[in-house]
Amino acid sequence: MAYELHYWPGIQGRGEFVRLALEAAGAPYVDVARGAVEDGRGVAALTRLLHDEAAPQPPFAPPILKDGERVVAQTAAILQYLGPTLRLVGRSEMARVWTNQIQLTIADAVDEAHDTHHPLGASLYYEDQKPEALRRARGFCSERLPRFMRWFEQILQRNPAGPRQLVGARLSYADLSLFQLVEGLGYAFPKATRRALDAAPAVVDLHARVAAQPRVAAYLASPRRIAFNEQGIFRRYPELDFD
């Protein structure tokens, strides 16, 4: 049975980390909220799932994965759940713990990238918090973004199986997520990202290798890949890109 991915249809957002894992593994899935209402899909189906009063484990927020009767939310929890079945995580307990730890650090970076344009919270528009966004983005570009990239470079360089992937000798969901983080940062902060990546050659290589992976390349070229835009997490506001 196909997995169901429930996520807001107009943005990549946090759903993209799950979508990339499903695509890279060639797993069958339905992108529910992007489907047609007449097929029982669309945003209405996502809303029904979110507000299902009979659900014993109601999700707090999308992305949400349905695997038959199982419902899992929270990006890192979904990836950890899918990892073994999709063969996107190592078999040993410690490989799984380390992959999860990296994923949670990627999630922290994603949160911080989001907060550059919404430092005062998601309930206000960017236009209502521009001066604050400038201050927050300056710190992100000059300190946090380079610090995250240094760490990813370091753990790639120290992988005993070599710097071609983050954990062990095979592609994991953390590699896919790091690809997406680099992709998003490169869209939102092209100058700051280029400068940080100058000091992170293994991250650059990983990003290129994931992009060239046949299933990922086919996905990225397909209409299933939503373009970056200014409603998502990674937004191109040139004034926030501090070199």
Add this chain to the structure above:
Amino acid sequence: MAYELHYWPGIQGRGEFVRLALEAAGAPYVDVARGAVEDGRGVAALTRLLHDEAAPQPPFAPPILKDGERVVAQTAAILQYLGPTLRLVGRSEMARVWTNQIQLTIADAVDEAHDTHHPLGASLYYEDQKPEALRRARGFCSERLPRFMRWFEQILQRNPAGPRQLVGARLSYADLSLFQLVEGLGYAFPKATRRALDAAPAVVDLHARVAAQPRVAAYLASPRRIAFNEQGIFRRYPELDFD
């Protein structure tokens, strides 16, 4: 062998979620950075661990758990790692996934509580971002805090094993973490928290039950429990507590 917990010594912070699990389980542990330098402990030991150039899996940030040669960082990853050994998580895969999902949502609430006093980032002092903190805190108190509490109340009420714990019929690390979240919010935002808890009786009960658990009660009354203060995540700035 005793676990080693590595965390900043002057605050509860994210380390407290790990400390509570270790304490509630009666597990032997050393709170390394609070120890004496002459014993090879203190902040210097934490710093050594963070900057160990030989570590194949260097942590990005504390809290960090050492279990013999194993090093695990990221609060939710540490708790998931400890859960089975400390008997603080159910045995089934789905109980573990659900417990992790709840923990990640608690972590999101913690991040948002932190950002009320640091909306422009952790590199600036609160005093340098007070007007922004007021705006961010207003939205947190009026929308986000109540929304998180409604969700916790809802999942407690829907637990098929009863509303006395979040997952199944036994105490889990997520219960301990929800206790700590309520404790912290009650310290930082007494008025807003009281109002949100008025609509969350099962959360109030859970909080009281965890506090009365003998090992937890002994811990909370001991000098091992650091008092809340204005360097931590949960800070009592009365101007940020919107009723």
